Amino acid sequence: MATQELDLYEVFLRSRRGLDHKHVGSLHAEDHEQALEYARDVYTRRSEGVSIWVVRSSDICASQEDDSDSFFDPSDDKPYRHAMYYELPKAVDNM
Amino acid sequence: MTPEENFMRKIEAGEKIEPKDWMPDDYRKNLIRQISQHGHSEIIGMQPEGNWITRAPSLRRKGILLSKVQDEGGHGLYLYSAVETLGISRNELIEALQTGTAKYASIFNYPAQTWGDMGAIGWLVDGAAIVNQVSLQRTSYGPYARAMIRICKEESFHQRQGYEIMVTLSRGSAAQKAMAQDSLNRFYWPALMMFGPHDSESAHSARSMKWKIKRETNDDLRQKFVDQTVKQIEVLGLEHPDKDLKWNEERGHYDFGEIDWDEFYNVINGNGHANRQRIEHHVRAHEEGEWVREAMHAYRDKKRSAKQQAA
DSSP: OOOOOOEEEEEEEEOSTTSOOEEEEEEEESSHHHHHHHHHHHHOTTSOOSEEEEEEGGGOOOOOGGGHHHHHGGGTTOGGGSGGGSOOOGGGTTO | OOHHHHHHHHHHTTOOBOTTSOOOHHHHHHHHHHHHHHHHHHHHTHHHHHTTGGGOSSHHHHHHHHHHHHHHHHHHHHHHHHHHTTTOOHHHHHHHHHHTSSOOOGGGGSOOOSHHHHHHIIIIIHHHHHHHHHHHTTOSBHHHHHHHHHHHHHHHHHHHHHHHHHHHHHTSOHHHHHHHHHHHHHHHHHHHHTTOSOGGGOSSHHHHHHTTSSSSOHHHHHHHHHHHHHHHHHHHTOOOSOTTOEEETTTTEEEOOOOOHHHHHHIIIIISSSHHHHHHHHHHHHHHTHHHHHHHHHHHHHHHHHHHHHO
């Protein structure tokens, strides 16, 4: 008999105080509380983190990979947003 | 260990404080004051440059200036989001700005009169802001530190595009060079004032240093800026606005002339050229956007009730 699958949760880990939480993977759990405990057991067995966030995967709204060309292309023709676009005299180029 | 001792232990160990950690009320208040002032500066700072977008001398310059002003708007958002983690709402922040209980950097109360000012503002005003912000990347409050890291990375082009304008003007006709010199003269001293009063006069400095909200003092940061700017002025072939500037071999720094602190406090207290105009413009733009916010709320409510009916 196939058991019904539990909801999928995405797990984010802060490895050290002051750093961002980073996505590390996902797991199935019954609710947020259980997801946190599972995440601790699965993703921090070697003290990899000081803080965990879990988010129900279905609550994440993501951009579509297939559309990414047109979604991100507004910045393609704006090289002047990068510092190295500007050629300055050598003596002050470390600005 | 009491919560207070635990807090100080983290500060002294160089650990970051995160939103849900216990923190003294005054630490929270101090951060709200500083981060909101920083965010307001980004937002109000859009005005003097926004004023020149339609008058940029070429399409290239227009694109660059537009991108810079967009960045300031984005940076205001990062900072407002960081300060909101401390339990203050966006509405409260905006209200404090518009009623004058919160301040923003005084520099934006100086008018941008010429195209040369676009050069001087990017080079000197953003340059001074970057010196301050690089230091704040190590501030003790996590969300503020992370916002600073992102902002510094994005802002690196702001100063360079300003300096590039100055290079072009100072290599141009006599009139263009004079325009560059005039902008330098008008923005140099206000840029030095951006670092705030002398450490001995600064109301918040000592405690901010103890809590590592600030990592370097106003005077130390100002010195850094003065030192780095000397060569930049020389390369432009312009005259340095400070006649008392002199290399001090012993200190390994430039000595420089005294800042006009009467002017500084006068502008802070509302008597700069553009104080009223800046806030009036903000209020007007905010009010003109009211119908958009209303429409968004109406749409949200409509979607919610449709969902409830379906369920």
